[in-house]
Amino acid sequence: MADLSRIRNLYYQQFESKATFLYSPGRINLLGDHTDYNAGLVMPAAIDFGITFGIGKNNTDEVNILAADRNERITFNINKIEKSQDKEWANFLLGVIDQFKRNGEKIGGFDLVFGGDLPACAGLSSSTALECGLSFGLDRIFELGLSKRDHLSITHKADKDFMGLNRTYMDQFANLFSVANHIIYLDCKNLYHEHLELEMSSFRFVLFDTQIKLDLNSSEYNARRQACEDAVETVQKYIPQVKTLRDLTPEALDKIKNKMYPPLYEKTSFIVEEIKRVEDAARDVRRKDWDSFGRKMYESHEGLRDKYKVSCPELDFLVEKSKNYENIKGARLMGTGFGGCVIALVKMSNVEEMINDVKKAYKKKFGKKLIAYKARISNSTSLIA
Template sequence: MVNDSVSISFFHHFEKKPSFIIQSPGRINLIGEHTDYNNGFVLPAAINLGISLAIAPNQSSTCNIFSTDYSETFSFSLQSMEPSKEQPWANYIMGVVNEFQKAGKKLSGFDCAFGGDIPIGSGLSSSAALECGIGFALDQLYSLDLEQWDLIKMAQKAEHNFAGVQCGIMDQFAVVQGKKDHFIRLDCKSLEFEYFPFKNSQFSIVLCNSMVKHALVDSEYNKRREECESGVKVLQGHWPSIMSLRDASLAQLEKIKPEVDPIVYNRCRYILEENERVLQSGNDLHHHDLPSVGKKLYQSHEGLSKLYEVSCEELDFLVETTRDIPEVLGSRMMGGGFGGCTINLVENSFLDKFESIIRSAYKNQFGLDLEIYRVAIENGVEKVNN
């Protein structure tokens, strides 16, 4: 991450040294897409791409923020905060400050510079990294002794209430609870979680950024939630104890198939099957069975593309291109869909060749240059030496 450059930018901008540096990671999700808002299971991890924040108090009631990536400054008063349309990145910071104050946490003005190496729009949760990073920084700066779950939930509320995005809890959870060389299987209903090891000298995690983001993503995301909820309502008519798709079985879904729209059936079927894949993938990781994980990645993508219909031509092409490469164990789209990245399990000895093949094929098909990131699994948000 970019600790040194952010520290230097802080000094140049505010003419003083920061109190400390916070390192806040981005996240990947191995499997379990669109399951979080259905109270299902996810399998994320924190990664070595992230955001660094330098911070210090300023003995006032004004907060001054400098974004090194945008070369922009934003200031706001602790007594008066309104979402910004001109500088939307500031909303993630103000949202967290607002949630802290609503929770009765006493804050004073501060100066902060931040920047990172998470590619914008890549689906690696730069927003959650920023929210959890500033939340952790404020906790450390003012000795608030926040519990980790309080930080996670306040960061999520900030995105809901100030940034206007009704996200699930997975992103903030992974940023805070990340553990080096481990994926985390989170139960989004009970919030129980378990770590599973991923430290393999033979295979690496490679992300391929399609460099496209189709405009459908926001409206279709909300539509998928509504479709799942409509399926739950029909299920509840037969089994009143079912409160979300998490509580339903495939056998129950089959029984109501004649009563629901075929599209709603497909959405619900995907969620139920994906939850099972997440549970099985955790067990596969426990037994160091990466080939079985890889097969489930392909199954996940098939469901996302054909049943949940959140893929796109570019993502489908990237996944299909890997199917004939024996050195790739598995591939799928990652994130909300309609663009962003695919996640791939690739044999280490084949990494350079894989990048060459996939870049060339994608360029020939779409005329676009892929961005490719080899990522490592790292710890969650933490304070680093200044």
């Protein structure tokens, strides 16, 4: 939200229409990566890094969008929505507008300026922040009266229908339903959720960004999804009632272990264990047992590395390095894997000293700059002015 004055000034330098200003956050996921597309359990939350929007209707059919941080703009007729060939960021916005039009919502031309401190391609859901921020903004300036569930549906369909992304509801849910200082305990099977209070005034989540950028259409990600579908097909030969890996217990999996191709069994085992790990971690949060929660973060990383095989040397180095510091309770790779961020649960003592030490070690090992973000849990997308 520190970008409000900058975005406001830019908006009124560019446009004459009256603006509404809002903020759309990024998100972390504490535990449960790759369980979402298996109808499993996850623990996401919005963070205090995000995108500030200035948006106003201009009473024409023309849409004018300025990406402040890139100094790039697009202009088009709202009745002629076509994918951009050279501006990927624009397509996430275009997909939302397309979905509004498909739904028959009465929207017209508008002006938009956006920018913020949320890094792109770092696994913090910057694309979702774009989608949800615009959906929320269009709802407000055209007085459509949409609910959070409506925005959830619109942005998810924009992902699928316009962008061709095979993602679940998790990122949008975290963006739209987060509450400050609470983790969302989310069941991806039916979207049942609880807000678990943190009360962690003496802790922060530190994100170590490897600077290895993630591809939303990663072939490795799609291969993991396919492996889970293959696993369900195999399991159903012996346990017909299993519809997703969420339906499979560790005990049942163990009984058919020898019936499965070993690499497929390992991936299946990780998903089943991770779902159980999230369930147990929710009890840790309720009890404020951060030592136990931290151990589960390390266990999660080990499974992602050894069984699901979505880690990389940079991520593994950072997680192993984190074990050298008493003020780090736990750490793991976060998101798809193969790059992006390591998330660490850090007690707020000597934090800057620890971060600088890790940066130096990373630079020495890989010859690359490491960026670190100290994040708090924030509220969902909301109006700010």
